[in-house]
Amino acid sequence: MINQERIVNAFLEYVQISSPTKFEGKFAAYITNELKSLGFSVVVDDAGEKLGCDTGNVIAKLKGTVEGSPILFSCHMDTVSPGENIKPIIKEGIIYSDGTTILGGDDKAGIAAIIEAVKTIKENNIPHADIEISFSIFEEGGLHGAKNLDYSQFKAKHAFILDSGGEPGQVITRGPAQDKLDFKVIGRPAHAGVAPEEGISAIMVAAAAISKMNLLRIDEETTANIGRIEGGSVTNIVAPEAIVKAESRSLDNDKLKKQSDHMVACFMEAAEAFGAKVECDVVRMYSAFHVDSEDAIVKNVFEACENIGIKPFTAPSGGGSDTNIFNANGLTAVNLGIGERKPHTLEEHLHIVDLVNASKLVMELIKLYAK
Ligand SMILES: [Zn+2]
Numbered sequence: 001m002i003n004q005e006r007i008v009n010a011f012l013e014y015v016q017i018s019s020p021t022k023f024e025g026k027f028a029a030y031i032t033n034e035l036k037s038l039g040f041s042v043v044v045d046d047a048g049e050k051l052g053c054d055t056g057n058v059i060a061k062l063k064g065t066v067e068g069s070p071i072l073f074s075c076h077m078d079t080v081s082p083g084e085n086i087k088p089i090i091k092e093g094i095i096y097s098d099g100t101t102i103l104g105g106d107d108k109a110g111i112a113a114i115i116e117a118v119k120t121i122k123e124n125n126i127p128h129a130d131i132e133i134s135f136s137i138f139e140e141g142g143l144h145g146a147k148n149l150d151y152s153q154f155k156a157k158h159a160f161i162l163d164s165g166g167e168p169g170q171v172i173t174r175g176p177a178q179d180k181l182d183f184k185v186i187g188r189p190a191h192a193g194v195a196p197e198e199g200i201s202a203i204m205v206a207a208a209a210i211s212k213m214n215l216l217r218i219d220e221e222t223t224a225n226i227g228r229i230e231g232g233s234v235t236n237i238v239a240p241e242a243i244v245k246a247e248s249r250s251l252d253n254d255k256l257k258k259q260s261d262h263m264v265a266c267f268m269e270a271a272e273a274f275g276a277k278v279e280c281d282v283v284r285m286y287s288a289f290h291v292d293s294e295d296a297i298v299k300n301v302f303e304a305c306e307n308i309g310i311k312p313f314t315a316p317s318g319g320g321s322d323t324n325i326f327n328a329n330g331l332t333a334v335n336l337g338i339g340e341r342k343p344h345t346l347e348e349h350l351h352i353v354d355l356v357n358a359s360k361l362v363m364e365l366i367k368l369y370a371k
Pocket of ligand 1: 076106107163
């Protein structure tokens with residue numbers, strides 16, 4: 001029933017409307033019109049004003065034709081750069097960019113899948129419960145749109161985020177928590193040749209701290225990385241300051257805390273040993289989520305996949321997504337594979353069959369939740 005030509009054309013249209021992070025306004029206006037024409041009531045929230053974006057999150061609701069259980073779908077509207085003037089090209093059933101930009105299948109493939117599913121439901125008078133949609137802003141670089149969403153406005157208990165790279169059938173049931181760690185070591189400057197004993201080298205303090213640190217793969221659930229280090233200026237001055245930027249992630253919130261505490265302790269101990277000071281700033285970017293594979297939401301996706309002949313499977317994710325934020329705000333949410341291949345690269349591409357299957361899956365879920 002999904003109209004392949006129509007969904008491909010919609011997708012091509014969407015990716016040609018630029019929506020770099022914080023400048024999603026033009027696309028938001030376009031998709032708002034589309035949603036209204038399908039009978040949704042649409043509001044744009046005030047998250048954009050708080051975040052300095054040119055639009056807020058787009059929240060759309062369609063009243064059910066039957067009672068059933070309300071169902072929520074979500075995607076993000078923003079794309080990474082280079083993502084302006086995208087010129088999509090179709091070659092042998094696969095959609096690519098022209099190689100100078102990303103494609104924007106992340107996450108407009110999800111948006112196209114949702115819109116086409118609703119169109120199909122409506123034109124075939126298929127019964128549906130309340131359908132709620134959230135198209136978020138500023139997902140890339142911090143999940144900020146979802147963090148500024150008012151979750152009390154939703155009736156749905158189950159949220160489906162369409163934003164994973166796996167093929168349709170993949171159900172992401174676990175996502176990591178992430179901490180951002182910023183360290184500033186404050187030593188003491190001195191002339192490196194005349195009076196080095198009067199100085200405290202911030203670079204040496206940082207080196208000592210890092211050399212004691214467990215990093216990269218910590219265990220199968222936990223990772224940590226120093227991403228940037230800067231400090232000092234010229235060779236004849238003992239460096240008075242060093243800045244170190246790091247992250248840690250874990251599928252387990254407690255393990256993450258342990259890793260981040262360890263990284264802080266390494267800096268504190270090194271600073272003390274050298275008589276330096278260190279400022280540590282640890283920010284929890286988002287919390288981990290873990291939806292049990294016996295949970296009704298997972299069983300529902302599995303049933304929907306089987307109904308349309310695609311093979312369902314669960315998987316963990318290594319990265320954060322709006323799914324983390326929905327779960328942290330009282331909904332049960334999973335992230336569905338929509339076949340965004342090589343996202344965030346110039347080689348990003350999308351198999352048309354995946355686009356169609358993602359839309360079939362959305363339609364099947366809507367049918368299930370009408371019961
Ligand atoms: Zn994405």
